[in-house]
Amino acid sequence: MISTKQLYYALAVEKTLHFKRAAEACNISQSALSTALATLEQQLGFNIFERDNKKVLVTPQGKDVLVRAQRIMAELDELEFIAENQQMPLTYPITIGVIPTIAPFLLPKVFPHLNEQYPAAKLNIVEEQSHVLVEMVRRGEIDTAIIAMPYPCDGLLSMEFWQEDFYWVALKGEQFTDQAEVTSYELSSSHLMLLKEGHCLKDHALAACRLPPQSANHGFGATSLNTLVQMVLGRMGTTLIPEMALKSLIAQNSELSAIHLNEPGPHRRLAFIIRPNYTRMRSIEALVTLLKQSLI
Incomplete structure (x- = not known):
């Protein structure tokens, strides 16, 4: 079977048109190079080079x-480049799903x-x-997603970051509103x-307050x-509203007060969800580290 080493030696001879100099460039003995090329020519059934004592x-x-x-050899170099880059996170495009109660508040912090x-x-x-x-994650339509936990995602891995x-x-x-904290009992009035319905933030908020679904909205159906x-x-x-949204939604409105909900927390946890056999886990790990840095 023809080897890449034989092809490498042959290309070295083509470049130098000299067996001794080609052997030196390949860091092998001249006899080893000559033997390898003789075997290659035998495998091919014809000579690649004409050589005598004076020229090639x-x-x-x-x-x-x-x-x-x-x-x-160029294709092999490209394969090696791909293999090396595969070890580096975020080398290839990655598609990430993000829920609406996270995306507008998290992404501006992360992108810089x-x-x-x-x-x-x-x-x-x-x-x-x-x-x-x-x-979408289960079907492979996207690489990963950022959602708020707890949320049922059987069969998927989760990597919490916030x-x-x-x-x-x-x-x-x-x-x-003059208090530092407010309880769910006080909120009930x-x-x-x-x-x-359909936004997990509603379920998490009701769970944190231990309130029944009918205790909120009263006919309203906001989507943001x-x-x-x-x-x-x-x-x-x-x-x-969640903590990460405070600066964007409240800081510019002097008429509003934001009072911490005094109920056992954390009230929601943010995590990546991934398929167990996902092949670019290094990229997800890099994003987890990046998000932690961004949110500190």
């Missing part, structure tokens, strides 16, 4: 062989760190609700508005946290 020439058949040998540490990284973002993303609590948002001057905050500003009720 490439035969017409040899030129064709050497063109193909050059192509083969990502661009600094992995400037060649290419992330494709898909924003969907948790149940959609879980199925924990946070909820904050009660109300207009300043309302009952309990407020007109609490949460996201519509920003909408809920605007409804609070419109004196339509109060709401609960």
